[in-house]
Amino acid sequence: RFEGSTIFVTGGAGFIGSAVIRHLLADTGARVVNIDKLTYAANLASLAGYEGNPRYAFERQCISDDAGLRKLFDKFRPTAVMNLAAESHVDRSIDGPAEFIRTNIVGTFSLLQEALRYWRALHPDGRAQFRFLHVSTDEVFGSLGRDGLFTEQTAYAPNSPYSASKASSDHLVRAWRETYELPTLVTNCSNNYGPYHFPEKLIPHIIIRGLADESLPVYGDGKNVRDWLYVEDHARALTLALENGKVGETYYVGGRSERTNLEVVEQVCDLLDAFAPSTRGSRRDLITFVTDRPGHDRRYAMDSGKIERELGWRAHENFESGLAKTVRWFCENRRWWQDILDRGYQRTRIGLG
Numbered sequence: 001r002f003e004g005s006t007i008f009v010t011g012g013a014g015f016i017g018s019a020v021i022r023h024l025l026a027d028t029g030a031r032v033v034n035i036d037k038l039t040y041a042a043n044l045a046s047l048a049g050y051e052g053n054p055r056y057a058f059e060r061q062c063i064s065d066d067a068g069l070r071k072l073f074d075k076f077r078p079t080a081v082m083n084l085a086a087e088s089h090v091d092r093s094i095d096g097p098a099e100f101i102r103t104n105i106v107g108t109f110s111l112l113q114e115a116l117r118y119w120r121a122l123h124p125d126g127r128a129q130f131r132f133l134h135v136s137t138d139e140v141f142g143s144l145g146r147d148g149l150f151t152e153q154t155a156y157a158p159n160s161p162y163s164a165s166k167a168s169s170d171h172l173v174r175a176w177r178e179t180y181e182l183p184t185l186v187t188n189c190s191n192n193y194g195p196y197h198f199p200e201k202l203i204p205h206i207i208i209r210g211l212a213d214e215s216l217p218v219y220g221d222g223k224n225v226r227d228w229l230y231v232e233d234h235a236r237a238l239t240l241a242l243e244n245g246k247v248g249e250t251y252y253v254g255g256r257s258e259r260t261n262l263e264v265v266e267q268v269c270d271l272l273d274a275f276a277p278s279t280r281g282s283r284r285d286l287i288t289f290v291t292d293r294p295g296h297d298r299r300y301a302m303d304s305g306k307i308e309r310e311l312g313w314r315a316h317e318n319f320e321s322g323l324a325k326t327v328r329w330f331c332e333n334r335r336w337w338q339d340i341l342d343r344g345y346q347r348t349r350i351g352l353g
């Protein structure tokens with residue numbers, strides 16, 4: 001698979017991007033170029049051991065910098081781009097949306113323009129192999145009621161600065177295909193979780209605080225529902241979509257694992273109690289309800305039927321198996337997350353409680 005291909009992975013030092021790179025290097029013959037600006041959310045330690053790999057290169061580069069991108073396209077002549085570079089934390093977008101507009105909207109615009117310029121120059125007849133896969137989120141569709149799922153027909157209705165910026169980028173990708181015929185595909189996925197997840201997100205935040213016997217903050221009433229997808233299942237879905245997906249199509253990737261936030265936190269507590277018992281008793285006693293996130297979407301859930309039927313994708317993990325692996329990984333890889341805590345990163349107002 002992908003023998004002789006060169007794939008740009010933007011945001012490859014982030015949570016999902018690094019999982020995609022590990023998967024591409026382990027399970028395909030592709031050469032991978034990791035293009036990442038290295039924001040607070042990046043961590044090259046997530047790719048430790050790959051530095052000397054002849055099929056892997058890292059380029060520190062912002063996706064909003066046209067000239068820099070142009071040099072990389074000309075230097076590496078990629079056969080595909082997987083765009084995962086983004087500002088990704090909803091609470092942070094509420095405190096300061098500017099960087100979300102710059103990276104998620106303007107950055108995607110620059111990447112599309114440079115991909116188009118490169119593709120046209122390289123392939124004047126427009127037929128040669130090139131694909132641009134844009135990675136997006138279920139949050140662009142807003143909030144679901146008690147029933148139903150997001151399907152590929154659901155209308156966009158973003159509610160946070162983050163999701164509005166991601167929705168804008170999805171629309172740009174669509175327009176570049178319709179207007180300029182750039183061969184694009186879009187995937188929208190649900191909440192990822194797994195190893196190498198940045199500590200400010202719900203599951204790692206609860207694991208790390210739980211290990212220190214600190215209070216475990218649950219926003220609002222804890223009844224908001226997310227559909228949890230194990231990150232390695234997502235990485236396989238993205239690779240399949242790039243390989244066999246139809247240009248111009250959108251594929252949804254979900255975990256078929258809807259849980260309320262309170263259920264997730266309680267399950268993490270029980271796993272921590274099993275793997276790393278505390279002398280102070282049950283972690284559940286540390287659960288604390290805190291002020292809600294403004295505009296907090298109540299429920300997300302994805303219908304993954306299309307990618308399952310058309311590309312043969314299946315999630316390998318269910319939430320119980322994936323969460324157990326995740327909690328164990330965080331217990332066994334303290335160095336990875338302790339370094340991030342020691343380096344420090346700016347906390348959000350909501351996160352500070």
Ligand code: NAD
Pocket residue numbers: 010011012013014015016017035036037038039040041042043061062063064083084085086087088089103107135136137138166189190191192193198
């Ligand atoms: P992340 O925050 O962990 O990583 C983002 C990476 O992008 C970081 O390494 C960062 O340095 C890099 N980056 C940010 N701005 C950049 C710029 N201007 N130029 C180059 N690199 C830049 O994010 P993630 O959770 O891995 O998410 C990856 C993608 O998947 C994002 O597009 C996100 O919107 C989408 N997504 C994530 C989830 C999830 O649950 N994590 C769910 C749905 C969709």
Ligand code: TDX
Pocket residue numbers: 088089090091136137138139190191192200201202203205217218219224226261293
């Ligand atoms: O301490 C917390 N307590 C809490 O109750 C945190 C950090 C979160 N929450 C709640 C808010 C959400 O309902 O847990 C849920 C998950 O929160 P996050 O981990 O911040 O993820 P979410 O806002 O759902 O967005 C994630 O999934 C969709 C990613 O961060 C996005 O990039 C992706 O698009």
